[in-house]
Amino acid sequence: MIFFSNSVIVFIFIEALLLLLLSIAFINVVGILKSWDFSATSTKQYLLEKRSYLVLLIIFFTLGFKIILLPYFIYMIDELNVLVPGAMCAAGVINSNIYGVYLLSLKVRILFLVGLWIILNHYDLQAKDYPFFKKKLWLFILIFFLIIAESILDIFYLINIVTDTPVSCCSAIYGVSGISNPIPFDLHVSELLGLFYLLYGLTLISALYRYALLSLFSNMAFLYSAYYSVVYFFGTYVYELPTHLCPFCMLQAEYFYSGYFIWGTLFLGTFFGISAALLQYITGKEIKKMYRYSLAFNSAFILFCSSYVLLYYIRNGVFL
Amino acid sequence: MKKFLPYIFILLIMTGIITIFLSRASQQQMLTVYEGNTEHKPLPIKLGHYQDTQCGMPVEHLMNSAQAIAPNGKTWFFDDVGCLAIWMQDKEFKDKLIIWVYAKDTKTWIDAHKAWYSLTDKTPMHYGFGAHTNKKENYIDFVSMQLRMLRNENMSNPHFRRELLGEH
Incomplete structure (x- = not known):
C-alpha cells in the first residue's frame, strides 16, 4: 500500500537512479585508483585524467542530489502519516518499525560525509596538482558502501511500514508517559x-x-x-x-x-x-x-x- | 592579557559544564526497582530515594509503605498500600509475589496477606488503607482491600469517603 504513494514511487525511482550512477562511478573509481600516477606522462594517465573528470562530475551531481533527497525523504515520511494508523507526524511513521530510526541516522551521517566530500573536491580542483585526489576517491568509496547499506535499509524500512496495525504517535514516543x-x-x-x-x-x-x-x-x-x-x-x-x-x-x-x-x-x-x-x-x-x-x-x-x-x-x- | 582571554573563557565554560554534571551526580537518584533481593526479605528503605512504581511519588515515610518482591529478587516500592494493589493486578507473577507492608501499630514489616487494613487512615495517596498487625473492628483483610481498590471503593472516592466517615 505504501508503494502506491506517489512520493514513495518518486523517492525509490530517484534513489535507484542515483545508485546506478554511483555504481558506474564506483567501477571507474576503482580503475582510476589502481593505475593513477599524476607524475606520469603516459597516454594511459592522460586517458585516466580525462575519465576522472567525467567520473567526478557524475559523483558531484549524484552526491549533490543526495543532499536534496534527505529533506525530501523527511517530507515523504511526514506525508505518509495519513496511511499509517496512529501516526500523527513523521515520528510515528519513522518508529513504525525497527529500521526507521537506523535509516534516518544513517542518512544524516551519509549527508555529513557527502558534504565533506564536496568541500574536499572543491579544494582539490582548485589546486593544479590535485593534492587530495586519492583521499577524496577513498572517501567516495566509503560513501558508496554506506549508500548501498542505506538503499538496503530503505527497502527493508518501506516494506515493513505497517498500515493495518496502529503505531505510537509522537506524544507516546517522546512524551513523559513513564516515570x-x-x-x-x-x-x-x-x-x-x-x-x-x-x-x-x-x-x-x-x-x-x-x-x-x-x-x-x-x-x-x-x-x-x-x-x-x-x-x-x-x-x-x-x-x-x-x-x-x-x-x-x-x-x-x-x-x-x-x-x-x-x-x-x-x-x-x-x-x-x-x-x-x-x-x-x-x-x-x-x-x-x-x-x-x-x-x-x-x-x-x-x-x-x-x-x-x-x-x-x-x-x-x-x-x- | 588578550592572548589568554580565549583560554580564560574556555576554562570558565568548562567549569560550568563540569559543575552541572557534578551537581547532577551529587543529587539523589531515584530508584524504582531494586534487583538481587534473593532472600525476599523487606529492604531497609532510604526515605526519598525509592520511587513508587505505580504513582511515581518518592517514598517519604515508612508508614503506609509497601514492598513487592518477585521470585527472581526484583523488588518494587510503594508509598501507599493502595498503589501496590493497583500495580499488582495485571502482573503475570502476582500470585508468586512476596509482599511486605509496614504495620502502623507494631512498626514492623509484616506479610501483606496477614495484615489487617483500616479503611479511613490518612495515607499519601488518600486511599485510606493503613496496614496493621492486630485486627480491630471494621478492619479488612488483604483480598478485600485489593478488591475495594480495584472497585474504587476507597477514601479517594468522594462518595465512598462520605459513606466511610458517616457524613451524609
Missing part, C-alpha cells in the same frame, strides 16, 4: 539548557579563534545537546504546548515548516564546525571560511530557537 527521565544523564531541562548555551559558547570561541580540536568536540557535543534541547524545551515553544514533545511536528505546515530551518541550521552549523577540524587534518590547511560558516549557522540556530521562548514570554508574560 523515567528521557533526557540523557538524567538531567533536568534547566541543566540541559545550561549545558546547551555553554556548549554554544565553546563552539563560538573555537570558531572565533579557529581551534580545530575544540571545534570538533564542541560541535559534536553541541549537536547532541541541541537535539534534546529542541525536543524537550524549544519545541514546546514552537508548538506553544508544554506537553507536545516531538522533533518532527515542527516540519509541518501548521508550524510554518520551521523545523526545516531549525534542523537545517543546526546541521549546517555543526557540520562546518566538525568539517573545519577534519579538513584541516586531511588537507593540512586551515580553512577560515568553514569556521565563519559554522559560527553563522550555529548563531542563527540559537537565535531562532531562543526567539521562540522570548516572543512567547513577551506575548504571554509567562514561560511554559
Whole structure:
C-alpha cells in the first residue's frame, strides 16, 4: 500500500537512479585508483585524467542530489502519516518499525560525509596538482558502501511500514508517559539548557579563534545537546504546548515548516564546525571560511530557537 | 592579557559544564526497582530515594509503605498500600509475589496477606488503607482491600469517603 504513494514511487525511482550512477562511478573509481600516477606522462594517465573528470562530475551531481533527497525523504515520511494508523507526524511513521530510526541516522551521517566530500573536491580542483585526489576517491568509496547499506535499509524500512496495525504517535514516543527521565544523564531541562548555551559558547570561541580540536568536540557535543534541547524545551515553544514533545511536528505546515530551518541550521552549523577540524587534518590547511560558516549557522540556530521562548514570554508574560 | 582571554573563557565554560554534571551526580537518584533481593526479605528503605512504581511519588515515610518482591529478587516500592494493589493486578507473577507492608501499630514489616487494613487512615495517596498487625473492628483483610481498590471503593472516592466517615 505504501508503494502506491506517489512520493514513495518518486523517492525509490530517484534513489535507484542515483545508485546506478554511483555504481558506474564506483567501477571507474576503482580503475582510476589502481593505475593513477599524476607524475606520469603516459597516454594511459592522460586517458585516466580525462575519465576522472567525467567520473567526478557524475559523483558531484549524484552526491549533490543526495543532499536534496534527505529533506525530501523527511517530507515523504511526514506525508505518509495519513496511511499509517496512529501516526500523527513523521515520528510515528519513522518508529513504525525497527529500521526507521537506523535509516534516518544513517542518512544524516551519509549527508555529513557527502558534504565533506564536496568541500574536499572543491579544494582539490582548485589546486593544479590535485593534492587530495586519492583521499577524496577513498572517501567516495566509503560513501558508496554506506549508500548501498542505506538503499538496503530503505527497502527493508518501506516494506515493513505497517498500515493495518496502529503505531505510537509522537506524544507516546517522546512524551513523559513513564516515570523515567528521557533526557540523557538524567538531567533536568534547566541543566540541559545550561549545558546547551555553554556548549554554544565553546563552539563560538573555537570558531572565533579557529581551534580545530575544540571545534570538533564542541560541535559534536553541541549537536547532541541541541537535539534534546529542541525536543524537550524549544519545541514546546514552537508548538506553544508544554506537553507536545516531538522533533518532527515542527516540519509541518501548521508550524510554518520551521523545523526545516531549525534542523537545517543546526546541521549546517555543526557540520562546518566538525568539517573545519577534519579538513584541516586531511588537507593540512586551515580553512577560515568553514569556521565563519559554522559560527553563522550555529548563531542563527540559537537565535531562532531562543526567539521562540522570548516572543512567547513577551506575548504571554509567562514561560511554559 | 588578550592572548589568554580565549583560554580564560574556555576554562570558565568548562567549569560550568563540569559543575552541572557534578551537581547532577551529587543529587539523589531515584530508584524504582531494586534487583538481587534473593532472600525476599523487606529492604531497609532510604526515605526519598525509592520511587513508587505505580504513582511515581518518592517514598517519604515508612508508614503506609509497601514492598513487592518477585521470585527472581526484583523488588518494587510503594508509598501507599493502595498503589501496590493497583500495580499488582495485571502482573503475570502476582500470585508468586512476596509482599511486605509496614504495620502502623507494631512498626514492623509484616506479610501483606496477614495484615489487617483500616479503611479511613490518612495515607499519601488518600486511599485510606493503613496496614496493621492486630485486627480491630471494621478492619479488612488483604483480598478485600485489593478488591475495594480495584472497585474504587476507597477514601479517594468522594462518595465512598462520605459513606466511610458517616457524613451524609
